[in-house]
Amino acid sequence: MAIEFTVNGRRARFDGAPRMPLLWYLRDHAGLTGTKFGCGIGACGACTVLVDGAAQRSCLLPMGGLEGRGVTTIEGLARGERLHPVQQAWIEVDVAQCGYCQAGQILAAVDLLARVAEPSDQEIAALANLCRCGTYPRIRQAIRRAAELGRGGPGSR
Amino acid sequence: MSERSKSEPVTSGANGPLGLDRRAFLKVTLTATGALLVSRCAPAPAPLGDPIELGLFVRLEPDGRVVIGARSPEIGQGVKTALPMLIAEELDVDWERVTVEQLPLGLVPTSEPPGMTWKYGPQGAGGSTSIPAAWRDLRQAGAEARRRLVLAAAEQWGVEAASLVTESGSVVSGDGRRLAYAALAAGAAALGPPAEPAPLKEPMSYRIVGRPQRTVDGREIVTGAARYGLDERLPDSWVAVVARCPTFEGEIVRFDDRRARAVPGVRDVVVLSGPKPGEPITANLAPGVAVLADDTWSALEGRAALEIEWTAGPWAAESSTSLDAQCEGLLAGPMRRVHSEGDFDRARAAARQVVEGRYRVPFVSHAPLEIQNACAHVEADRVTIVAPMQQPAGASRVAHALTGVDRQRIEVRMTRVGGGFGRRLTNDFVAEAVLLSKAVGRPVQVVWTREDDLRHDWFRPFGHHHLIAALDRDGAVTGWAHRLASTSKYHRRPGVPAEEMWTPELCPDDFPSKLVPSYALEWAAVESGMVRGSWRAPAHTANAFAVQCFLDEVAHASGRDPLALRRELLGPPRELDYAQHGGPKFHTGRLAGVLEAAAERIGWGRTPPPGHGLGLAAHFTFGGYCAHALEVAVDGDGQWRIVRCVCALDVGRPINPLGVEAQAIGGTIDGLSTARSLEIRVAGGRVVNRNFSDYPLLAMRDAPDIEVIVVPSEAAPAGAGEMAIPTLAPALANALFAASGVRLRSLPIGDQLRAALAARA
Numbered sequence: 057m058a059i060e061f062t063v064n065g066r067r068a069r070f071d072g073a074p075r076m077p078l079l080w081y082l083r084d085h086a087g088l089t090g091t092k093f094g095c096g097i098g099a100c101g102a103c104t105v106l107v108d109g110a111a112q113r114s115c116l117l118p119m120g121g122l123e124g125r126g127v128t129t130i131e132g133l134a135r136g137e138r139l140h141p142v143q144q145a146w147i148e149v150d151v152a153q154c155g156y157c158q159a160g161q162i163l164a165a166v167d168l169l170a171r172v173a174e175p176s177d178q179e180i181a182a183l184a185n186l187c188r189c190g191t192y193p194r195i196r197q198a199i200r201r202a203a204e205l206g207r208g209g210p211g212s213r
Numbered sequence: 214m215s216e217r218s219k220s221e222p223v224t225s226g227a228n229g230p231l232g233l234d235r236r237a238f239l240k241v242t243l244t245a246t247g248a249l250l251v252s253r254c255a256p257a258p259a260p261l262g263d264p265i266e267l268g269l270f271v272r273l274e275p276d277g278r279v280v281i282g283a284r285s286p287e288i289g290q291g292v293k294t295a296l297p298m299l300i301a302e303e304l305d306v307d308w309e310r311v312t313v314e315q316l317p318l319g320l321v322p323t324s325e326p327p328g329m330t331w332k333y334g335p336q337g338a339g340g341s342t343s344i345p346a347a348w349r350d351l352r353q354a355g356a357e358a359r360r361r362l363v364l365a366a367a368e369q370w371g372v373e374a375a376s377l378v379t380e381s382g383s384v385v386s387g388d389g390r391r392l393a394y395a396a397l398a399a400g401a402a403a404l405g406p407p408a409e410p411a412p413l414k415e416p417m418s419y420r421i422v423g424r425p426q427r428t429v430d431g432r433e434i435v436t437g438a439a440r441y442g443l444d445e446r447l448p449d450s451w452v453a454v455v456a457r458c459p460t461f462e463g464e465i466v467r468f469d470d471r472r473a474r475a476v477p478g479v480r481d482v483v484v485l486s487g488p489k490p491g492e493p494i495t496a497n498l499a500p501g502v503a504v505l506a507d508d509t510w511s512a513l514e515g516r517a518a519l520e521i522e523w524t525a526g527p528w529a530a531e532s533s534t535s536l537d538a539q540c541e542g543l544l545a546g547p548m549r550r551v552h553s554e555g556d557f558d559r560a561r562a563a564a565r566q567v568v569e570g571r572y573r574v575p576f577v578s579h580a581p582l583e584i585q586n587a588c589a590h591v592e593a594d595r596v597t598i599v600a601p602m603q604q605p606a607g608a609s610r611v612a613h614a615l616t617g618v619d620r621q622r623i624e625v626r627m628t629r630v631g632g633g634f635g636r637r638l639t640n641d642f643v644a645e646a647v648l649l650s651k652a653v654g655r656p657v658q659v660v661w662t663r664e665d666d667l668r669h670d671w672f673r674p675f676g677h678h679h680l681i682a683a684l685d686r687d688g689a690v691t692g693w694a695h696r697l698a699s700t701s702k703y704h705r706r707p708g709v710p711a712e713e714m715w716t717p718e719l720c721p722d723d724f725p726s727k728l729v730p731s732y733a734l735e736w737a738a739v740e741s742g743m744v745r746g747s748w749r750a751p752a753h754t755a756n757a758f759a760v761q762c763f764l765d766e767v768a769h770a771s772g773r774d775p776l777a778l779r780r781e782l783l784g785p786p787r788e789l790d791y792a793q794h795g796g797p798k799f800h801t802g803r804l805a806g807v808l809e810a811a812a813e814r815i816g817w818g819r820t821p822p823p824g825h826g827l828g829l830a831a832h833f834t835f836g837g838y839c840a841h842a843l844e845v846a847v848d849g850d851g852q853w854r855i856v857r858c859v860c861a862l863d864v865g866r867p868i869n870p871l872g873v874e875a876q877a878i879g880g881t882i883d884g885l886s887t888a889r890s891l892e893i894r895v896a897g898g899r900v901v902n903r904n905f906s907d908y909p910l911l912a913m914r915d916a917p918d919i920e921v922i923v924v925p926s927e928a929a930p931a932g933a934g935e936m937a938i939p940t941l942a943p944a945l946a947n948a949l950f951a952a953s954g955v956r957l958r959s960l961p962i963g964d965q966l967r968a969a970l971a972a973r974a
Contacts (some may be wrong), residue, residue: 073477076510076585084452084508089444092581093509095663099905102582122563124695143435149270149429150871153879154289155434156441181914185257186905188582189289191880192916194875203715 061122062130065090074120079103080108081119082129090130090159094186104160105129111167130159131167138163142166145202151188165199174203216438229235250827253431259460267358269319269333270300270351273398281307282316283658284333285343285429286316288581288633289879290934291872292343294429298869299347302421303355303414306394313429318605320624323347329620338630339601339638339747339964340794341835341932342869348930352413359403360411365400369606409874416866416927425871430629442601442628443586451480451647454512454660456519457501459899461742463488463526464500472518482519483652484909485645490527493707496611496644498669498744503649509660528742528898536700536895537573537800539739540677543698544571548735555731557683560692562681568770570763572678573959574755575892576700578670579748580908583631586668589646590656595622596647597656601630602603603637611644616651634883635747639671641915667908668900671746672893674700674718676739683731688771692731695719700741702751716739718752722791722799724760724833728782742898749883750935753834754942758888758960761830761943765950775829775947776812780805783858791807795835795931803863803928804831807840810922811861815842821952824848825856828948830940836931838863838924841881841944847952855885855917855945860937861919865928873933877921880937886911888942 058071063086069151070081078188082088094102104115106128110135117208133140139147142165152158164185168175187195238300262275272280281300287293288782319332335346354751359379366384367374368391376387416423433439446452458464470482487500504515561567589612596612605625614621630637642659650657661669676699701714710749713735716851726732748754768778808831812818814913815827824846831840844857860877867873874943894901902908944958955969 072253072414073514080508080510084510085443088437089440092441092582093443093584093660095905097904097906099665100582100663100910107825108833111484130435134247136454138316139435146435147427147431150431152289152428152431152581153875154287154630154632155428155430158434159437162435169435182251186582186910188580188634188883190879190886190909190911190916191875192882192911192913193878193918196918 057121062126076119078114078117086130101160102157104163111164141205142202145198149194149198151194151198157187224427253294255669265402270354271358280517282311283313283446285315286338286627288338288630289881295869296347299351300355303352304359305379306873308421313765333822341935344930344932356411357594361401361404362397363399365709430498446658447597449656450656451505452509452512453503453657455501455503457499458523460526461528461898463524466522468521473515476515481505494705498641533894534898542697543737544679546692548737551715552734557692557731557733560683560731565686566684568682568767570680570766572759576672576675577891580634581632585642585661587643588623588658589650590652591952593697597624599626603633608640608643611640634749658663663904667902673743673748680763682767690729693729696735698737700739704743704745720793727789750938753939757832758942759937762946791805803838805836811840811842811859814859825953826923826948828944830943832939834936837936839936841940843944843948858917859920863924865926874921876933877937878919881919884938884941
């Protein structure tokens with residue numbers, strides 16, 4: 057029985073093993089390698105995607121549960137050439153070192169800013185995505201900058 | 214950059230069931246890799262003309278873009294940005310018009326002696342050497358390309374080259390004529406090799422170097438288009454997941470792969486032999502059973518279905534507890550004195566006061582967020598390797614050793630690397646991919662899991678440090694000894710004699726060598742089955758912790774201020790010989806400089822609020838000087854937090870100040886994460902830790918903001934990737950002592966402070 061859902065706005069069908077985590081479907085079958093594998097137990101958040109707008113660990117989401125859901129990966133965040141304010145802020149602040157965790161960090165930040173337009177320090181501190189390079193201070197800075205861009209602050213488009 | 218034409222497109226399963234528009238996917242991949250891996254799919258060049266190469270690193274595009282090759286692996290340390298900056302500066306082009314491409318490994322044969330040498334210069338990422346090496350040769354590469362463009366313009370205009378200048382990618386004559394580089398490229402490329410090196414710019418005229426530049430792959434990273442090793446799969450690859458022997462130097466007794474072979478998508482099961490027990494490790498780390506499948510999930514399911522019995526191995530009795538006991542036994546007895554200045558024993562015998570301290574530094578894992586992986590295709594007379602590596606030349610060597618294929622027929626391509634930290638200096642994962650591809654006769658991508666990665670590593674060595682200071686009646690330090698029992702990093706490294714096993718563990722010229730009247734280093738080998746290797750700033754992380762904590766203890770024991778004692782020992786600013794990596798000189802004034810800068814910023818000498826404490830540490834690592842100054846707060850239950858964290862860094866002339874700051878922040882947080890809670894534990898001759906659940910990297914909530922001070926300098930640049938780690942742990946322990954009166958001598962800190970305060974109450 058095929059599962060039907062959307063990835064980055066496109067309709068998709070899957071009729072493989074229902075236990076396969078979304079992460080491996082995205083990477084190995086959909087050719088969307090921006091979603092990263094870091095731990096496989098939902099601890100690091102490198103595999104974070106948005107499911108119906110909410111941040112989820114794709115390494116823990118079996119394909120069988122995706123019927124009718126809408127998945128957004130890092131590849132689907134920009135509108136054409138126009139970057140999402142969080143992506144724009146990430147570039148401005150020069151957050152990335154190795155960059156491997158940043159797709160997950162960005163989607164976690166998108167989720168946070170969708171829930172809270174101006175997150176407090178405590179709300180930012182609650183983000184649990186791991187960064188082995190230690191970019192946390194610049195992530196905080198970029199989230200604040202994205203909040204500013206999101207409300208039409210200086211430099212926003 | 215001729216590799217463009219011979220590169221094969223690398224994609225990962227674009228023909229899956231999603232029904233994504235194939236053209237759309239290719240576009241995504243294109244933005245992703247830049248030209249390197251998929252340029253064959255790129256549109257034909259504009260009709261203006263062909264791109265023209267000027268030397269090995271510069272290609273001028275007809276549309277005015279300047280393409281610069283990046284030779285070193287990008288592991289997050291920023292060299293893919295900083296190295297091309299040096300070339301662009303001397304070439305005299307606008308940084309905004311520069312596109313950077315990753316170069317593949319370049320090796321060329323030599324005749325005398327027969328072997329291989331670098332085509333592009335050194336291409337490793339280790340020891341913070343990329344920047345100092347590039348400072349020596351890559352500026353010259355840019356200057357040489359610029360000089361050829363000037364000569365081409367001089368010829369075209371019939372004027373003296375000396376009358377011409379360059380400006381933002383154009384050659385300009387005294388009478389105001391101007392030609393863009395693109396228009397001069399063909400003429401410049403036709404010029405012969407130079408008779409003598411082209412002159413270099415005076416640093417005063419720099420427009421790119423020394424100014425903050427963002428990482429060149431920034432847009433690719435935030436759009437998911439950047440390609441890491443795990444993202445590159447050669448066409449028709451099988452994915453391999455390996456069940457490796459979990460016991461140190463254990464072996465396979467027997468296994469049953471019937472259930473694994475029945476998993477849909479599984480194609481083959483292959484046994485990998487490992488290194489012989491006790492012998493040097495030159496290829497893969499451990500014996501194992503590999504499951505090869507169409508995709509990662511099938512391979513993982515297949516591995517889970519394997520039934521394997523392993524031997525307990527010769528180290529079955531080893532545990533973290535037994536290792537601690539072994540260290541204590543060694544430190545209690547006489548040890549080999551490996552270095553001596555003056556007469557420490559006499560100083561000790563004559564001392565008015567003797568201070569001693571013992572410190573413990575645990576095994577830790579590199580744990581880069583991108584797990585180990587590699588793609589290899591072994592054919593009859595050629596090998597292709599695509600992987601995230603720190604030593605691509607080592608990958609070429611191991612592939613040659615395992616296949617016999619001529620090294621000129623081994624193509625090694627570097628991806629972006631999801632963190633290195635020293636883990637990928639060795640190529641055991643590449644060896645696995647080569648062995649498996651050879652066994653099954655098709656391309657293979659080896660994929661590790663986090664559990665694999667934490668269990669099979671080249672761990673940072675473990676050891677116990679015993680420090681002794683002899684003080685005279687005035688409190689002056691007359692003797693200093695550092696006795697270390699540790700698991701040498703050189704264990705199972707080919708060709709290292711037993712008497713040299715101490716050399717990666719202690720640096721004889723480290724502080725306070727030559728700064729105290731007598732100084733002795735002693736070492737003893739701790740026997741362990743753990744595989745050891747280089748972990749970011751290797752032995753400096755252990756030794757700076759012991760030395761800089763002990764300095765504090767000496768200061769307190771002799772009634773002096775910790776900063777004053779450091780000043781006193783460093784003495785007047787001068788250069789001292791430093792024979793280990795990072796030398797040839799160590800400057801006491803530069804170490805004092807970072808120390809003073811950090812102390813001043815934190816407000817050293819003030820009385821902090823109740824429950825707060827200040828701590829300092831400074832150290833010289835691989836040519837760079839770093840100091841940390843921390844203010845911490847400790848509550849009555851032993852809960853602590855960092856109130857302020859200052860990191861002062863002197864790495865010579867900063868090439869990219871934004872990148873140096875990033876490394877200062879990242880190194881500090883790595884140091885904190887590790888000091889706070891990381892340890893690889895051993896029981897029953899195997900690693901206990903399984904995943905991030907019991908190897909808890911620091912998360913956002915515990916990461917302080919870092920106040921970075923980059924000390925201005927015109928000294929030749931050092932790297933910046935490793936200097937900011939060693940001093941964090943001792944500055945933290947010193948601050949916690951100042952706040953609570955509890956001296957923590959064993960890493961990680963864990964809940965020791967809470968336990969100590971509870972015991973005190």
